[in-house]
Structures are given as C-alpha cells and as structure tokens.
Amino acid sequence: xxxxxxxxxxxxxxxxxxxxxxxxxxxxxxxxxxxxxxxxxxxxxxxxxxxxxxxxxxxxxxxxxxxxxxxxxxxxxxxxxxxxxxxxxxxxxxxxxxxxxxxxxxxxxxxxxxxxxxxxxxxxxxxxxxxxxxxxxxxxxxxxxxxxxxxxxxxxxxxxxxxxxxxxxxxxxxxxxxxxxxxxxxxxxxxxxxxxxxxxxxxxxxxxxxxxxxxxxxxxxxxxxxxxxxxxxxxxxxxxxxxxxxxxxxxxxxxxxxxxxxxxxxxxxxxxxxxxxxxxxxxxxxxxxxxxxxxxxxxxxxxxxxxxxxxxxxxxxxxxxxxxxxxxxxxxxxxxxxxxxxxxxxxxxxxxxxxxxxxxxxxxxxxxxxxxxxxxxxxxxxxxxxxxxxxxxxxxxxxxxxxxxxxxxxxxxxxxxxxxxxxxxxxx
Numbered sequence: 001x002x003x004x005x006x007x008x009x010x011x012x013x014x015x016x017x018x019x020x021x022x023x024x025x026x027x028x029x030x031x032x033x034x035x036x037x038x039x040x041x042x043x044x045x046x047x048x049x050x051x052x053x054x055x056x057x058x059x060x061x062x063x064x065x066x067x068x069x070x071x072x073x074x075x076x077x078x079x080x081x082x083x084x085x086x087x088x089x090x091x092x093x094x095x096x097x098x099x100x101x102x103x104x105x106x107x108x109x110x111x112x113x114x115x116x117x118x119x120x121x122x123x124x125x126x127x128x129x130x131x132x133x134x135x136x137x138x139x140x141x142x143x144x145x146x147x148x149x150x151x152x153x154x155x156x157x158x159x160x161x162x163x164x165x166x167x168x169x170x171x172x173x174x175x176x177x178x179x180x181x182x183x184x185x186x187x188x189x190x191x192x193x194x195x196x197x198x199x200x201x202x203x204x205x206x207x208x209x210x211x212x213x214x215x216x217x218x219x220x221x222x223x224x225x226x227x228x229x230x231x232x233x234x235x236x237x238x239x240x241x242x243x244x245x246x247x248x249x250x251x252x253x254x255x256x257x258x259x260x261x262x263x264x265x266x267x268x269x270x271x272x273x274x275x276x277x278x279x280x281x282x283x284x285x286x287x288x289x290x291x292x293x294x295x296x297x298x299x300x301x302x303x304x305x306x307x308x309x310x311x312x313x314x315x316x317x318x319x320x321x322x323x324x325x326x327x328x329x330x331x332x333x334x335x336x337x338x339x340x341x342x343x344x345x346x347x348x349x350x351x352x353x354x355x356x357x358x359x360x361x362x363x364x365x366x367x368x369x370x371x372x373x374x375x376x377x378x379x380x381x382x383x384x385x386x387x388x389x390x391x392x393x394x395x396x397x398x399x400x401x402x403x404x405x406x407x408x409x410x411x412x413x414x415x416x417x418x419x420x421x422x423x424x425x426x427x428x
Contacts (some may be wrong), residue, residue, distance in 0.1 A: 273298070
C-alpha cells in the first residue's frame with residue numbers, strides 16, 4: 001500500500017498510510033572534512049522522497065507523535081573499510097549524488113562489517129556513529145569520553161544498534177552491542193551515552209549485559225505503538241525471537257519470546273524491518289549452503305511475532321533488505337550470503353531474480369530510495385536504482401557509487417527507530 005506523507009518543519013512521520021520520511025535538510029551543515037570526498041557535480045538539493053510502504057499509527061495516536069522513518073535517522077552513513085584497509089568512510093545522502101568522504105578525519109574504528117549511525121531527523125546532521133566497539137561524535141569525528149571498549153564484535157553482521165533514551169536533556173541514547181562471532185559464546189550488551197556531557201559527548205554507563213546465548217550476530221529495534229517505548233529484537237538461535245522492551249531509561253530483562261518454527265544454530269544473521277515497522281526479514285545462516293531468509297509480521301503493541309514464512313533457502317542468510325514499498329527483498333547467494341551474487345525476491349510474484357555481480361555482501365535501502373550494496377575489498381558500492389521494480393527493471397549497477405579511494409567491508413549501518421516528538425538537543 002502506498003500512502004500520503006505527513007511532513008513539517010520537524011521532518012516526516014510514519015502515520016496511518018504514511019511511512020517514507022526524509023528529514024528536512026534546509027539549513028543543515030556538516031564538518032569541513034566532508035568536502036575531501038565530494039562527488040563531482042554534487043548538489044545540496046535533497047532527492048525527492050518516493051512513496052513508502054503504508055504504515056499504521058497507534059490507535060487514537062496523533063500523527064505528530066508517531067515514529068519517524070528509519071531513513072530520517074540514517075541520512076549519513078558510517079561505513080567501515082575492508083579488513084586491513086585502514087580507511088573508513090562517511091556517505092552523505094543529503095547531497096545528490098551521495099557525497100563520499102574517504103579517510104581523513106573519519107573515525108578510525110577497526111570493525112569491517114556492520115555499524116550504527118544516528119542523524120537528527122529534523123536536518124539530517126550526523127550526531128554520532130559506532131562500529132559497536134568505539135563511538136564517535138558526528139560533529140567533529142572525535143571519540144566520546146570513555147568511548148572505546150564497547151562489547152561489540154568487529155566481525156558481527158549487526159554489531160551495534162542505536163535508540164534514543166526518552167527524557168533527560170535530549171542528548172541521551174542507548175547503544176546495544178552484539179559480540180557474537182559465528183555462534184561463539186556471546187552476549188548482547190547495552191551502554192548509554194550523553195552527547196551533552198564533555199566536549200565531545202560521554203559514555204555514561206558501559207557494557208551492561210542484557211542476555212547471553214546465541215543471538216546470531218543480529219539486532220533490530222522497532223517503535224512500540226504507544227509512541228513512547230521501543231522493542232529491541234534478537235534471535236535465540238533460530239527457534240525463537242526475543243523482544244526486549246525499552247521504556248524511558250530502563251531496559252526490561254524479561255523478553256517477549258516468539259517461536260519462529262525455524263531450526264538451527266545460527267552462525268551469521270540479520271534482522272531488518274519494512275519502513276512501516278510492521279514486517280521483518282529474518283536472515284540466518286547455519287553454516288555453508290544451509291541458510292534461510294524468512295518474513296514475518298511483528299505486533300508492535302505486544303512484541304509478538306507471527307506469520308513466519310520461509311522465502312528462500314540455500315547458500316545465503318548473511319543479510320536481507322526490503323525495498324521501500326516492502327514488496328522486494330535484496331540479498332546475496334554464495335558463501336553463506338556474505339560474498340556472492342546479488343539477488344532480488346519479488347514477494348508479490350513469488351519470484352527470485354539474479355541481478356549479477358560477484359563478491360557482494362550486505363545491502364541497505366538508503367534515504368534516496370535506492371538500495372546500496374557492500375562487497376568486501378571493493379572500491380565501489382553496487383546500486384539498485386529502482387528497487388520497487390521487479391527483476392532487471394530495478395536497474396542494478398555493480399559499480400554504481402565510487403568510494404573515492406576507500407575499499408568497503410562487508411557491512412552497512414543497522415536500522416534504528418525514533419519518534420517525531422523526540423527532538424535531539426546537542427551541540428552541532
């Protein structure tokens with residue numbers, strides 16, 4: 001379902017039949033270091049937002065307090081370089097074409113898979129970013145006070161997850177980290193930061209353990225329908241999905257547990273959501289050619305999963321990403337899904353299409369409406385120009401985004417969530 005968009009000076013909101021949102025870039029600014037990687041002919045005009053996948057607000061909720069689209073919170077990406085490359089990058093989607101900053105003052109985190117970012121939904125300014133081990137201020141690229149030593153793993157698919165902490169001075173956030181690495185003994189932890197403490201922001205509490213077991217390298221967050229709280233999602237092997245309620249400054253240690261009907265010890269995995277926050281892509285690999293990508297519905301009022309459907313199986317499962325309209329999935333076949341050929345699955349037609357390329361890894365929907373594909377060691381990212389379209393009409397270009405001298409790793413930034421009434425108040 002395609003719906004109308006409710007927008008204002010504070011950004012765009014996911015309300016009834018409205019899900020796509022790009023923040024208002026008017027008056028935004030970015031550190032001077034960004035200019036080093038500017039794409040030729042780049043302009044500061046934001047791309048026109050395409051229609052999104054129809055969403056639903058909480059019963060009786062006013063649209064002005066609904067959740068903003070994940071894309072409003074991810075307008076600048078922090079992407080780590082391939083292992084040993086020594087250079088990471090920022091990709092600014094407020095600029096058309098996207099503006100790439102390679103190396104320079106970009107944070108020197110040594111992860112080479114997933115990351116987490118948070119941009120102000122009002123103007124797209126990058127507030128901070130992390131690889132799950134170190135946290136950097138987006139204003140000056142300095143590491144936060146006590147900002148190292150978080151318990152993420154540099155080789156986890158989704159090592160970091162960010163969500164705002166409600167209340168306080170508007171500068172506080174949770175960072176959830178995942179130190180799973182191919183089903184090794186592992187845990188999920190959380191830390192809190194305050195960007196208004198110290199010259200660059202401060203990690204206030206660090207590495208509080210939430211759970212142990214096998215979360216399968218995956219983390220996701222969805223907004224509750226009450227327009228206040230959040231659900232943090234992790235795997236419990238393949239058999240269950242656990243949803244932990246985040247309310248104010250507290251995290252519940254008693255999860256809502258939903259059986260998936262899937263079986264296996266998850267090695268590499270990801271959880272991603274549609275723009276309406278109501279459907280999930282559950283990607284998991286159990287080793288070698290034994291992998292699964294499934295879809296499911298998520299009830300944001302109860303935290304329960306339902307209607308789990310296996311979509312594709314085989315040599316895949318590292319990652320999967322939805323198109324903006326929620327009708328297509330993008331993933332890789334080959335080497336457990338972290339180095340292989342780009343694929344699309346049309347959920348309406350129930351048809352899989354090989355798009356091409358080699359050595360592709362994680363894919364992610366960007367604020368410009370396109371899907372961008374990482375691939376370890378590559379000096380470019382693949383781009384799907386029209387990801388709502390089926391098959392070849394989607395327009396996959398293997399080398400669609402030049403990385404200005406950087407070489408990308410396997411991963412892309414994780415998704416996040418926030419509410420429109422959350423107004424970050426931090427130095428910029």
